[in-house]
Amino acid sequence: MATDHIVKSFDTELQHLDNCIAQMGGLAETQLAEAMDALAKRDALAAERVVARDARIDALEHEVHERIVGLLALRQPMARDLRAVVAALRIATDLERIGDYAKNIAKRTLALTQAPPKSAVATIGRLGKLVQGMIKTVLDAYIDRDVDKAADVRLADQEVDQLHTSLFRELLTYMMEDPRNITSCTHLLFVAKNVERVGDHATNIAEAVHFVVRGQEPESRTKGDQSSVTVIDERGRTTR
Amino acid sequence: MNAPTFGPTSYHPTKGERTSLEIKDFNLWYGAAQALFDVAMDVQVGMVTALIGPSGCGKSTLLRSMNRMNDLIDNLRINGAIRLEGDDIYGPAIDVIGLRKRMGMVFQKPNPFPMSIAENVVYPLRVDGVTDRALLEQTVERSLKAAALWDEVKGRLKENALGLSGGQQQRLCIARAVAGDPEVLLMDEPCSALDPIATAKIEELIDELRGNYTIIIVTHNMQQAARVSQNTAFMYLGRLIEYGDTKRMFTNPIEARTQDYITGRFG
Ligand SMILES: Nc1ncnc2c1ncn2[C@@H]1O[C@H](COP(=O)(O)OP(=O)(O)O)[C@@H](O)[C@H]1O
Numbered sequence: 001m002a003t004d005h006i007v008k009s010f011d012t013e014l015q016h017l018d019n020c021i022a023q024m025g026g027l028a029e030t031q032l033a034e035a036m037d038a039l040a041k042r043d044a045l046a047a048e049r050v051v052a053r054d055a056r057i058d059a060l061e062h063e064v065h066e067r068i069v070g071l072l073a074l075r076q077p078m079a080r081d082l083r084a085v086v087a088a089l090r091i092a093t094d095l096e097r098i099g100d101y102a103k104n105i106a107k108r109t110l111a112l113t114q115a116p117p118k119s120a121v122a123t124i125g126r127l128g129k130l131v132q133g134m135i136k137t138v139l140d141a142y143i144d145r146d147v148d149k150a151a152d153v154r155l156a157d158q159e160v161d162q163l164h165t166s167l168f169r170e171l172l173t174y175m176m177e178d179p180r181n182i183t184s185c186t187h188l189l190f191v192a193k194n195v196e197r198v199g200d201h202a203t204n205i206a207e208a209v210h211f212v213v214r215g216q217e218p219e220s221r222t223k224g225d226q227s228s229v230t231v232i233d234e235r236g237r238t239t240r
Numbered sequence: 241m242n243a244p245t246f247g248p249t250s251y252h253p254t255k256g257e258r259t260s261l262e263i264k265d266f267n268l269w270y271g272a273a274q275a276l277f278d279v280a281m282d283v284q285v286g287m288v289t290a291l292i293g294p295s296g297c298g299k300s301t302l303l304r305s306m307n308r309m310n311d312l313i314d315n316l317r318i319n320g321a322i323r324l325e326g327d328d329i330y331g332p333a334i335d336v337i338g339l340r341k342r343m344g345m346v347f348q349k350p351n352p353f354p355m356s357i358a359e360n361v362v363y364p365l366r367v368d369g370v371t372d373r374a375l376l377e378q379t380v381e382r383s384l385k386a387a388a389l390w391d392e393v394k395g396r397l398k399e400n401a402l403g404l405s406g407g408q409q410q411r412l413c414i415a416r417a418v419a420g421d422p423e424v425l426l427m428d429e430p431c432s433a434l435d436p437i438a439t440a441k442i443e444e445l446i447d448e449l450r451g452n453y454t455i456i457i458v459t460h461n462m463q464q465a466a467r468v469s470q471n472t473a474f475m476y477l478g479r480l481i482e483y484g485d486t487k488r489m490f491t492n493p494i495e496a497r498t499q500d501y502i503t504g505r506f507g
């Protein structure tokens with residue numbers, strides 16, 4: 001951790017930076033949880049709260065940027081400190097994006113005028129839980145500088161990708177079963193994609209944690225999400 | 241790459257065309273006090289190598305060992321070897337005067353002689369007995385250009401060098417160091433007495449000189465080491481702890497002691 005510098009105020013500044021990131025992370029985690037909750041309950045008021053709260057994440061990102069510019073200009077961090085500062089910059093960007101996706105999900109909820117199929121909502125709820133868990137773990141990994149926890153997150157992302165691909169197929173099936181499902185399922189398709197993207201950002205953060213600790217990027221991951229290359233034929237079978 | 245038998249725990253320098261100075265298992269004692277322990281490193285030709293480490297860790301001692309400036313000190317004892325392009329500089333066959341000509345030296349405080357700018361530059365040639373005026377004039381111009389000082393002083397070569405600013409004086413000393421056309425330039429904290437602008441000019445000059453000269457620079461300024469060098473050697477308590485590619489040293493050093501020093505955790 002950022003302790004033991006001869007110049008104590010440098011420690012304090014790095015600590016503040018970590019606190020900012022932790023705060024942003026906690027907020028992003030809550031935003032996603034509440035957006036998913038609002039979706040499941042089709043609670044417009046809750047969704048509006050999520051949309052409104054996004055500005056707080058943006059403000060925190062702004063603060064992180066200012067702190068980092070100050071640190072780079074005044075402290076010229078080196079080696080592990082430098083990596084920590086660069087990683088914080090990357091992580092803040094990822095967290096801000098996660099906030100945006102949560103906001104998008106909430107906006108979809110507001111647009112969702114008819115109830116989508118229950119089982120689809122349930123699957124998307126599972127996807128959401130999985131990704132929320134990733135955010136929580138990756139924030140712990142960041143605060144503890146724990147590469148193993150970061151590796152868990154990268155592993156979990158493969159599960160997310162698989163679940164997303166199967167959810168994608170499930171939604172397509174509902175749409176073909178009954179055209180009245182098309183509008184609501186289309187919204188859910190976008191929500192699912194947003195959640196899947198949140199998983200990607202959590203994975204980016206996990207990679208940043210690895211970079212802080214080990215000084216290099218982890219080995220490259222394979223993209224498990226196949227939805228963008230999945231084809232459906234006229235009988236409703238999906239191939240890729 | 242094979243690390244030397246003794247020497248740093250971590251050894252990952254960027255390789256140049258060949259080794260200029262080979263330091264092999266080098267130990268040095270001032271009387272009973274040992275100042276260097278098993279130092280081993282290959283300084284790469286045409287590159288800038290920075291020596292960093294806390295005060296008293298032996299940077300200047302090592303630098304002065306390279307051109308036998310330490311010879312003047314009483315009770316000095318060494319073992320191990322330093323070779324310049326294969327020539328054992330502590331070997332019986334070496335001509336010390338000839339050796340020093342192959343290595344120019346620049347010190348912390350600019351030390352021009354109280355004579356004209358031109359005479360300062362060609363002083364090493366004068367000492368050698370060169371009297372050919374054309375050669376002397378050529379050397380003045382070539383060296384001052386190499387030291388990026390020519391444009392500033394070409395109209396007043398006969399004026400006293402002590403009238404120059406600190407930064408100009410230091411560049412004059414560099415011109416003097418390159419006048420004899422050495423292979424290696426040894427610089428011991430060449431910017432520590434200069435303001436930031438003069439420092440930037442010297443750093444730019446070092447960058448221009450590399451390639452033509454192998455440069456070894458001792459510096460207290462870590463940002464300077466990071467800016468000007470390709471390889472960095474970190475010394476601590478007379479030992480070489482880590483010698484490696486500068487970018488790697490400042491972004492992801494291997495040794496904990498290197499990490500602590502360059503991040504400002506001990507000094
Ligand atoms: N001429 C000398 N006589 C005795 N001890 C010396 C002499 N020069 C340096 N030392 C000692 O050798 C050690 C290394 O000094 P030095 O090479 O000047 O370190 P640095 O350049 O890294 O600050 C120090 O402990 C210093 O006191």
Ligand SMILES: [Mg+2]
Pocket residue numbers: 299300301458
């Ligand atoms: Mg010194």
